[in-house]
Amino acid sequence: MTRWLNPDEQRTWRAFLAASRALMETLDRELQRDAGMPHAYYEILVRLSEAPERRLRMSELADLTGSSRSRLSHAVARLEAAGWVRREDCPTDRRGQLALLTEEGFATLAAAAPGHVEGVRRHLFDALSTAQVDQLRRISEALTDHLSRP
Amino acid sequence: MTRWLNPDEQRTWRAFLAASRALMETLDRELQRDAGMPHAYYEILVRLSEAPERRLRMSELADLTGSSRSRLSHAVARLEAAGWVRREDCPTDRRGQLALLTEEGFATLAAAAPGHVEGVRRHLFDALSTAQVDQLRRISEALTDHLSRP
DNA sequence: TCTTCTTTGTTGAGCGTTCAACTATTCGAG
DNA sequence: CTCGAATAGTTGAACGCTCAACAAAGAAGA
Numbered sequence: 001m002t003r004w005l006n007p008d009e010q011r012t013w014r015a016f017l018a019a020s021r022a023l024m025e026t027l028d029r030e031l032q033r034d035a036g037m038p039h040a041y042y043e044i045l046v047r048l049s050e051a052p053e054r055r056l057r058m059s060e061l062a063d064l065t066g067s068s069r070s071r072l073s074h075a076v077a078r079l080e081a082a083g084w085v086r087r088e089d090c091p092t093d094r095r096g097q098l099a100l101l102t103e104e105g106f107a108t109l110a111a112a113a114p115g116h117v118e119g120v121r122r123h124l125f126d127a128l129s130t131a132q133v134d135q136l137r138r139i140s141e142a143l144t145d146h147l148s149r150p
Numbered sequence: 151m152t153r154w155l156n157p158d159e160q161r162t163w164r165a166f167l168a169a170s171r172a173l174m175e176t177l178d179r180e181l182q183r184d185a186g187m188p189h190a191y192y193e194i195l196v197r198l199s200e201a202p203e204r205r206l207r208m209s210e211l212a213d214l215t216g217s218s219r220s221r222l223s224h225a226v227a228r229l230e231a232a233g234w235v236r237r238e239d240c241p242t243d244r245r246g247q248l249a250l251l252t253e254e255g256f257a258t259l260a261a262a263a264p265g266h267v268e269g270v271r272r273h274l275f276d277a278l279s280t281a282q283v284d285q286l287r288r289i290s291e292a293l294t295d296h297l298s299r300p
Numbered sequence: 301t302c303t304t305c306t307t308t309g310t311t312g313a314g315c316g317t318t319c320a321a322c323t324a325t326t327c328g329a330g
Numbered sequence: 331c332t333c334g335a336a337t338a339g340t341t342g343a344a345c346g347c348t349c350a351a352c353a354a355a356g357a358a359g360a
Contacts, residue, residue: 002264018216018290121153142278246339
């Protein structure tokens with residue numbers, strides 16, 4: 001007994017699909033062009049830059065960026081090769097690894113941030129009213145909450 | 151002169167990022183598990199199934215699915231190898247190709263649809279009020295409209 | 301303690317996407 | 331009618347992600 005989508009839902013679902021895909025692709029392309037990295041990597045650098053001493057456990061970084069451990073492992077390997085991130089052994093858990101943002105990584109991030117933020121503003125916020133921004137926040141938080149339930 | 155994000159915008163942006171990524175990953179994983187194809191391929195089959203005679207020009211199909219021509223070319227190659235899509239020469243334009251859904255492809259889609267729609271309902275619509283669904287539609291349409299401007 | 305279960309992080313293969321380059325065909329200005 | 335520009339679609343390499351398998355170390359219970 002499938003609960004099919006009614007026309008309104010169908011339209012909403014397709015609109016959401018098209019919009020989020022187009023937005024992410026646009027920002028990803030801009031970041032790749034201007035900073036030489038995909039958006040997922042940028043996010044990793046951001047989270048590290050906000051952490052105390054600019055370092056985080058791999059697992060915590062994975063949670064913060066909403067990525068799998070495997071994905072993060074591969075990503076940090078690339079970021080390390082680029083000289084933007086370094087690994088260190090965790091002093092309190094010998095299984096653990098810390099990822100830490102290098103000075104070079106911080107400089108790269110600082111150089112990329114204004115352009116990217118401008119992109120987010122132009123492509124996302126400039127299209128919405130302040131009421132819609134508020135709605136989008138509530139919707140997104142409800143969604144995340146719902147998805148992390150069972 | 152960077153127009154930075156204020157705390158509300160920051161929160162909205164990160165919430166949207168987390169939610170849309172989590173939603174898409176969940177649906178993609180379910181579809182891969184239950185139907186053996188990624189969501190992008192499912193969408194191709196859906197669009198073909200809705201087209202007159204279940205066939206579309208490659209370029210039109212690319213537009214409808216919001217994908218690049220290259221992406222679609224690779225994707226259709228895979229779908230063709232799976233026996234779900236066939237290519238035909240376009241009678242009116244010798245550069246053109248038509249992609250058409252095979253009987254087998256249609257059957258696969260018909261088998262996959264109920265599960266996927268149920269997933270969309272559970273993970274998206276069940277989390278939102280009817281007012282929020284309406285808001286999300288308006289926001290998404292505004293976004294798509296804005297992104298396809300210049 | 302010994303044993304088992306869980307957690308942490310990595311690895312390699314396979315897949316899908318991007319990007320740039322390319323062929324083939326059609327369009328359109330002169 | 332012709333020739334340069336635009337359009338349709340494909341290709342291969344590089345890249346990032348997923349998945350399953352794995353090793354190493356901690357946690358928990360007898």
